[in-house]
Amino acid sequence: MSKFRKDDGGKNAPAINTSSLPDIVFMLLFFFMVATTSKEVDPTVVVNSPTGSYTTDLTPFKQRSEVDFLYLGRPLNPARAEQFAGGFALSLDNVVIPNPDGLYSVNQVRQWKMDKFTSKPATMSQSIEAVITCIKADEKAPTGMIFDIRKELQEIDAISVAYAVKDNGNI
Amino acid sequence: MAKREAPEINAGSMADIAFLLLIFFLVTTTMDKDQAFMRSIPKKTLNPLPPPEIFMRDICDIKANNNNQLLFRGELLANPDDISEKIVEFYRFNQKSNDLTSNFPLYTRLTKSEIQVQLDKLDAEIERMESTPDQSEEILKYNLDARAEWQLRLDGLKMYGKSSLPEVASSAHVRVDVQKKTSYELFAKIHTEIQEAIRELKNEEAKKMWNTSFDILSKKADSEPGDREVKSQLDLLKLLYNVRIIEVTPK
Numbered sequence: 001m002s003k004f005r006k007d008d009g010g011k012n013a014p015a016i017n018t019s020s021l022p023d024i025v026f027m028l029l030f031f032f033m034v035a036t037t038s039k040e041v042d043p044t045v046v047v048n049s050p051t052g053s054y055t056t057d058l059t060p061f062k063q064r065s066e067v068d069f070l071y072l073g074r075p076l077n078p079a080r081a082e083q084f085a086g087g088f089a090l091s092l093d094n095v096v097i098p099n100p101d102g103l104y105s106v107n108q109v110r111q112w113k114m115d116k117f118t119s120k121p122a123t124m125s126q127s128i129e130a131v132i133t134c135i136k137a138d139e140k141a142p143t144g145m146i147f148d149i150r151k152e153l154q155e156i157d158a159i160s161v162a163y164a165v166k167d168n169g170n171i
Numbered sequence: 172m173a174k175r176e177a178p179e180i181n182a183g184s185m186a187d188i189a190f191l192l193l194i195f196f197l198v199t200t201t202m203d204k205d206q207a208f209m210r211s212i213p214k215k216t217l218n219p220l221p222p223p224e225i226f227m228r229d230i231c232d233i234k235a236n237n238n239n240q241l242l243f244r245g246e247l248l249a250n251p252d253d254i255s256e257k258i259v260e261f262y263r264f265n266q267k268s269n270d271l272t273s274n275f276p277l278y279t280r281l282t283k284s285e286i287q288v289q290l291d292k293l294d295a296e297i298e299r300m301e302s303t304p305d306q307s308e309e310i311l312k313y314n315l316d317a318r319a320e321w322q323l324r325l326d327g328l329k330m331y332g333k334s335s336l337p338e339v340a341s342s343a344h345v346r347v348d349v350q351k352k353t354s355y356e357l358f359a360k361i362h363t364e365i366q367e368a369i370r371e372l373k374n375e376e377a378k379k380m381w382n383t384s385f386d387i388l389s390k391k392a393d394s395e396p397g398d399r400e401v402k403s404q405l406d407l408l409k410l411l412y413n414v415r416i417i418e419v420t421p422k
Contacts, residue, residue, distance in 0.1 A: 004393055009357065015226055018183075018186065019182065020188040021185075022185035022186045022188075022189050025186055025190055025193055025390050026189050027323045028193055029189055029192050029196060032193065032196045032197060032200065032355065033196055033200075036196070036200035037199050037200060037201060038199055038201075038202060048383055050355060050356040050359040050360070051359075052206070052208070052359045052360070052362065052363040052366075053363050053366070053367065054363060054366035054369075055206040055207055055363075055366070056206070056207060056209045056402035057205070057206055058204075058205035058206070067205070069205075072355075088387070101208040103254075105186050122305050124264050132209070134205065134207055134367055137355040138355065139354060139355055139356035139359075140354055140355070140356070141354070141355040142352045142353065142354065142355070143235075143349045143350075143351065143352075143353040143354070143355055143357075143421065144351030144352065144353075144421050145349075146355065146358070147418075147420045147421055150212050150418075150420070151420065153212060154212045154213070154214075154215050155215060157214065157215065158212075159211050159212040159213070159214060160209070160211055161209075161212060162205040162207035162208060162209050162210070163207055163208045163210065163213065163358070163359060163362060164205060164206065164362075165206060165207065165208070165359045166206070167204070167206035171250065
């Protein structure tokens with residue numbers, strides 16, 4: 001069975017040239033750097049967005065840092081849910097006096113938005129009316145809470161809102 | 172002293188470094204896009220004016236109750252997918268000619284001379300204000316905005332190629348009226364349907380006039396913001412189908 005006989009005469013297999021491996025990996029790296037956007041926060045509530053179509057894409061024309069995201073859903077820690085009316089809480093980022101669980105109620109929205117607006121660098125000289133507040137809400141969340149948030153935002157003239165959904169392709 | 176050759180740098184760990192960076196970016200970034208419905212909240216006013224008189228025919232109200240049931244202009248609606256067709260009908264019914272007996276908003280048809288009259292009037296007003304010194308900036312700005320709006324209509328009519336420009340009554344609007352416990356899912360569905368209706372109306376008009384579609388036009392406007400022709404086409408579509416949306420705060 002000469003077919004299977006080793007015929008390298010006892011020599012070792014030649015080493016595979018891996019000098020182009022870094023190039024391949026760098027290519028992958030650059031692809032992911034370009035194709036993805038950085039996560040702003042890890043929300044502390046569970047958000048299962050409903051589907052919708054014919055939406056506006058916030059990513060290409062706005063840097064993520066120019067859009068303020070707030071999340072509305074059931075707390076990740078179910079034991080804390082009872083403390084919120086209806087079991088739904090808000091997840092806000094970079095709040096001045098943080099809450100240990102990162103869960104907030106609607107009346108902290110105004111303070112949060114104001115802080116975010118004043119802490120923006122001077123190069124982003126958009127008026128507060130133009131800074132979009134994007135509400136990511138769970139599909140079971142009551143709409144009454146969305147309107148409570150809207151009311152808080154109206155008080156400080158932050159009048160651009162966006163309701164986030166999962167886009168199911170523009171069919 | 173003999174010239175020494177520079178020793179070769181071992182690049183074997185380069186791949187490891189690159190992998191490390193790659194994994195870092197994989198973990199800290201996300202691929203999902205942020206898709207959302209853009210809406211604006213009415214500005215807070217200290218002394219609200221009394222509400223203007225509104226005709227029932229101008230209101231296209233979509234009500235949803237705590238049990239997620241839908242009412243479209245007083246009719247119970249079992250399937251939320253029907254909303255968009257009904258909104259399209261609402262805006263299209265009187266577009267060709269006004270039917271005063273119908274329960275749909277009326278259209279005004281502005282001819283070129285009528286628009287010109289308004290423009291001349293505003294021009295005279297602006298000129299008068301600029302020549303008299305102590306005028307409030309706000310009123311001047313208001314007049315300039317109004318002038319720009321009428322200029323848009325004039326340009327639009329030229330592009331539209333007909334003798335008059337149909338424009339829906341200014342009080343015609345879509346009203347989203349939900350209750351406190353309506354689910355966000357249904358709320359998002361209603362907004363999807365509104366967007367679908369707007370798209371449908373504009374698509375058909377774009378097809379008729381330039382044999383293109385609204386989607387293509389808005390994509391073009393995104394990729395080449397400087398394109399004047401596309402911009403004026405979108406402006407005209409916006410004039411023809413100005414869908415105003417009012418969201419009623421639930422009590």
